Amino acid sequence: MITAIILIALLGVLAYFRAPVLAWTVGIAAWLAGLPYLCGATPSIAVWAVFAVIAAVLNLTFLRRLVFTGPVFGVFRKITPAMSQTEQEAINAGTVWWDRDLFSGKPDFKRLLSFPDPKLTAEEQAFLDGPTEELCAMIDDWKITHETKDLSEEAWQFIKDKGFLGMIVKKQYGGLEFSNYAHAKVVTKIATRGGTAAVSVMVPNSLGPGELLQHYGTDAQKDYYLPRLAKGLEIPCFALTSPSAGSDAGSIPDYGYVCRGSYTDPRTGEHHENVIGIRVSWEKRWITLAPVATILGLAFKLYDPEHLLGDKEDIGITCALVPTEHVGVSIGRRHYPGGAAFMNGPTWGRDVFIPIDWVIGGRDYCGQGWRMLVECLSVGRCISLPAMSVASGKLATFVTGAYARIRDQFGLPIGKFEGVDEAMARIGGYTYQMESAQDLALTGLDIGEKPSVLSAVLKYHNTERMRKTLNDALDVHGGKAVVLGPRNYLARAYQAIPIAITVEGANILTRSMIIYGQGAIRCHPFVLREMRAAMDNDLKEFDAAITGHINFVISNKVRAFWLGLTGAAFTGSPVSGPTARYYKQVTRLSSAFALLSDMAMFSLGGSLKFREKLSARLGDMLSGLYIATASLKRFERDGAPEEDLALVRWAVESALYDAQQAMHGFLANLPNRPLAWALRRVIFPWGLTLQAPSDHLGTQVARLMMAPGASRDRLTRGMYLPQSESDPVGVLPHALQATLETEPIEQKLRKLTRDGKLKALTHRERLDEALAAGVISQTEFDAVTRARKLKRDVIMVDDFDMTMTHHDDKLLERHIF
Structure with missing residues (x-):
């Protein structure tokens, strides 16, 4: 009995700490050698022989490849589903960062806390305090959305003159060259005053000609367009979405073919004869700024039937810059999204001839459009819509907290009724989560990362939390929020919810396919290595990857069971005090998530990508862990203020509870029921132990929102606060x-x-x-x-x-x- 206990403990320790194969070999050999001293039994020669054979296979690389990994490699190559070009480019886009730690089962919290705190330079702060405040003061959102249906001429000119359209453009081209953090904070402040102005500012600085030019443009394209974009002499738009394609880039119906032709350059008036170019036709919808754009970024499929560019006929998705004054380009009509009056509309053209040097990056970048787009999208999705979501949360927190304390019923402020403070807790807690999640991602961007998986997490979860906070804010305000008019400071944001939910990847698609679909391959420490080894027919790399993967699975199974059994009480935390237990629970759930992820891929194989509900729940697990750790990082960044404890506790407990419930739902629906039963006993030996934030904690959050103080100020910092008593918010x-x-x-x-x-x-x-x-x-x-x-x-x-x-x-x- 003692020998068995010692063996189990030995194997458990080796697995928990992910010991290498050699350490396992030495450990088991020592146990066998110690049996005579432990129980008086000496292992037979046969036992030692079996051990020696297994040890040789596991430790001798050539033998392991011959006996084990070679045959597995052959099967793996046959069953691994092929990836389309668009899937490969999406997988390869961007970088992995803190999300990789969360996939590892052993997050390095010291690394998390060592990430630099995002800060504004003196120049960026001055821009927020000066021109951004001035622009906000010009905005009359009721007038814009219900009367003029556009920003005033004064506001448009101010936006151009002050460089709002060139925040991302480098200073060498006349731009402001702001950090991603500053860019997001400018958008946030403007969005707390008016969505139309925020969208008009953010689009030229997000996915579009400016971003694409800086990364891929030729020197001539950069020298001409970037100074003009920075000064507002050009208004850009980017035309990607087609009526019949939506989020499926591979189905873009817009096309062009390489040929020779003639054209007159509208920028110079010069006529050019018999040049190599593209005759392109398109019909695009839902294109922001298209009705007023002067330069059109255009995505289309390119073909070369005459082989003027090379041997390949199907070149692939290509991006070009087309002046909207060019013959055949049609713009000027607009859509009306509702809730905002930003310029958005269709553009179309048929058989429009453009020279090949209008392709972004020139001839060499023909066919590289989808890669260019997904790489830039991994940055833009961290900034624009998440910033607008944060703005909605800050506005909802500020106005609802004040309104709930000012408005009374039955002799009490309505915020002191428990039904109301329940809704208010969600508003404050989600706002804390949204800004924490975005700020951590912005930190990554500003140190050179392009976290494509985390950008999808932000896009989905921030916009969904925006929806929830605004719904709750309207419920608390009641009739105040029902009647439209200048006094209703919530209506436009509420009406604009579908815009954020739909654009830059519809939320249903983002949750069910993108977050985990990219994350499982990009962030997992071994899966992408195995897939690339299979595609490259590289047995050596596959052997290293699959060996590490097996050790990874064994370790996570042991870690998940031990951490679940002990409630993670004995694992470490980088901090002491009231938040220490949350770091421990993140470690526990990270190990469980890593195990479930591998078991999903093992049991479902390539069909997992079609099991969208299961994939969505796996994505929810990753998202919950990310939001929890981002909230903990923010709390430490703010100096761990005691008065913010209720906020960080609500934010973290809510996120971890969501992750736990996603695991529960995943196990309840995993097709392999015996596997699901076994996994549940490993991960939840005592059942579902994590609870949603308590009523008492929610009341504490609501009280913070209703009282002037440091916590309320931190929660709403960065929003525009009008000073006039005649202003509905002021x-x-x-x-x-x-x-x-x-x-x-x-x-x-x-x-x-x-x-x-x-x-x-x-x-x-x-x-x-x-x-x-x-x-x-x-x-x-x-x-x-x-x-x-x-x-x-x-x-x-x-x-x-x-x-x-x-x-x-x-x-x-x-x-x-």
Whole structure:
């Protein structure tokens, strides 16, 4: 019995610490050699012979390849599904970063905490405090979305003059050359004021001509276009999506073929005869800035039937830059997305001849378009839509926290009702998660990473959390958020939710196919190595990869069981204090995730990519771990403030609970039921032990949102805060402060009324009565009067004349009390 226990313990330790094969060999040999001393039994020659044969096969590379990995390699090459060119390019795009640690089962938290904190330079901060604030002050979102359907000419010119369209353009070309972090914070601030302006600024700095030119453009293209883009002399758009293709780039119907032709360059007026070029036809929809663009980035399939470029006829997806004034280019009509009035519309053309040097990167980059796009998308998806989601969270947190404290029912602020504070906790907690997740990804971008998997995580989960926070904010505001008008500061963001959910990869597709579809191959320490070895017929590389993979699986099985059995109590944490246990739970769930990932690929093989519900749940596991660790990183970055403990606890507990529930759902639906049963006993030996954030914790978050203080300031930092009391958002902090300051006086007045000492019918008359009786001072009377006026301004909604075209605040003044 003792010898068996020692053997189990030995094997467990070797597996837990992922010992190499040689260490396993030496350890088991030592156990065999020690048996006479442990139990008096000496292993027979046959036992030693079997051990020697197995040890030789495992440790002698040539023998292992002959007996084991060689035959496995042959089978693996036959069953490994072929990848299309677009799949290969998507897999190869970008880099892996912290997501690889989460796939490893052993996240290196010291590495996580050593990542530099994102910071703004003095120049970037000045831009946020200066031009960005000025632009926000120009924005009247109601007027833009319901009257003019566009930014004002003044705002457009300001955007161009101040360099908003050239934030990513390098200074050598006249751009601002901001960090990705600064770029995101500019978009966030603008988006808290108006989505139309935010989209108009972010698109030229995201996936589009500017980004593509800087990475792939020829020197001539860069020298001409980048200074013009930086100064706003060119307005770019990028035309990718076609009516019948959607997210399937391989199905783009737009095409061009290489030929000789003639054209007049609209930029110079020069005419060119008999040059090699492309005759291209396209019909694109949903293209942001297309109606006003001066330069069109165009993606299409390119063919070379006359072999003017080489031997290949099907060249592949290609990207070109086409001036919109060029003959045959059609723009000018627009779509109306709803909730925002940014310029978005179709573009089309038929048999439009363009010279070959209009291809981005020139002739050598014909056919490289999809790779170019997915590599740039891995950056853009970390910035634009996640930043707008963060902005919605900050706005929802700021206005809902104030409104819930100002608005009362039954003598209590509505935020103190448990049903309301439950919704408020989600708003604050999700906002903390969204900004934490984006800031960590921006850190990666600014140190040179292009985290393609994490960009998909951000795109999906930030936009989904935006949807949830705005839904909850509308529920708390009730009728205030139902009526459209200038006073409704939530309506436009709510109406624009479908835009963020749909663009840059529809959320259903992103969750069910992209996050794990890319992640399993890119982030797994061995899978991509095995696949490449199979494609390259490289047995040596396959042997190294599959050997490491087997050790990896054994280790994660032991680690997942031990960490589940002990609740991860004995594993390490890089910090002490109240958040230490969360690092331990991340380690536990990371090991479980790594094991489930391998078992999914083992049991389902190539069919896993068609099992989208299971793939989505695996993606949810990875996402939950990422969001939890990003929240922990943010807490430490902020100096681990004690007053933020409720926020970080809610954010982490929610993310880990989500990851656990994804594991539960995965096991409940894994087709191989015996395997699912065994995995559940390994991963959850005591059942589902992680709980969603408690009601008490949620109440703490809601209280932080309703009170002015450091936590509320950190949660809403970076948003635009108008100072005027006449502004629907600007009035909120004034009304909140006035409400808090006069609350004791209001309580006194209510008590006097209950005691029968104030007998007037209305609130205003009782206030006059209290002043006349000397119960309150003139100063208190004035303070209450002002607080009630501000409170009414917060609560009131807009009304119009019968034609719905006129709004007159002066009419409301007659009925204030």
